[in-house]
Amino acid sequence: MSNPTAAISSEPESSSSDSFMVLWSITAPQKTFLADRLSDYKAALGKKSLPEFWDTLFEDWFKRWPSKDDGRALVEEQLKSWMVTNNRWHITTKQHKFLTDRIPDYKSAQAKKKLIDFWPFLYMHWFDRWPATEVAPQGLVEKKLKAWYNNNARVTASTRQVLNLNKPAKRTRRPAAAQTFCKVYWSKPLPNGTVLRNTITAEWVAAWQKSKKFDPQIDVPRVAINFINKVTHCIFLKQLPPIHEEIEQHPDQLKHDNSEGSPDPGDEAEDDEVKRALEYQA
Structure with a gap:
């Protein structure tokens, strides 16, 4: 029996929504199972009855391909991501x-x-x-x-605007800890079994479905960068100390150490991002 919690791509490929295409290894029968239910998914989108659709899908899936209790949440996220990324308009x-x-x-x-x-x-x-x-x-x-x-x-x-070569070079800024967290845990499961990539995809779809511009006949728009930043900050802030310590010791954080000299002017903007993230979390 194949493992339904198969590996996901280990690196974020880009900032576009194409990077949210979940590279999930599934068998031919599993792919057929999901493809056969795409029409039901589209109908549920139109009727705004997705909760009922997901319940039925998960029940049917786990009857065929059982999973341990601690792995079900991850599989459910992957199933949702598969439906979202495959419900697209195919052109020649x-x-x-x-x-x-x-x-x-x-x-x-x-x-x-x-x-x-x-x-x-x-x-x-x-x-x-x-x-x-x-x-x-x-x-x-x-x-x-x-x-x-x-x-x-x-x-x-x-x-794009032509680069001004006469402008003084700006000091390399240490990346926000949440940015490094996103890079490290983009496809790597967190201690609770969830995957950042899948969580962001699922939350983006949920936000799209609640927006005034939602139309079940239109493909899900590309994930906005500010949305990625907000959700990443929220998830990072809720992590336990070991995760924060791991990120602080990551080479990307250490090689851009800004401890000497005056504060980086970008720090204020970073603080604003954290405040907005906390508002989003609330």
Whole structure:
């Protein structure tokens, strides 16, 4: 029997939501089991009845693949993450190129506040190539196209501000302890068995579903960096002393020791982050 608590990727790959794709090794029967229930998951999203869906999913899963009591919480988080990351809009290579080629037009229209003119033009050319179907009606596809540009039309290197080489170099700042904690425990189980990566994903999805912009027909947006920071701070602050001592002795903390000289101007901003994290936790 395969181990349902199989390994997750050991390093955070990037800051984008793609880094939240849980690299969870599951067997073909387990993958089929989950894929067969994606339609039920989507229906539960639309009806806002996810608690009932999760209860049924977990019950059916553990009947087939039992797990020790101390490992159930981790498996449940992985199951939730699998459903979230696989409930996405799949496009072909040609469709991806079509959308990517029009990112400059999207950015230009966005800068001029003329997106209302961009969308009809995009829809006309899209549906001319890929007509709407019963499975993918026009209204649904239009929402997903908008979500795609919102998630993918980011600032590129060519549009960033040019580096001022005459500006005095800023002293390297010691990273916040919570940042080092995130790096160390991104995919490494904490003493309570949870994984930071999965917890953040689950909380982001929950926050999205409670937001005013929530639409069950739209893919979950990319995880915001400030959200990652807030949740990481909250979890770090609740850890027992051994974890805090481990992080303080981590090479990333020691090599950026700021104990000498004047306080780093970034420390005040870091304190503000901690305050916001405590407010989030409350």
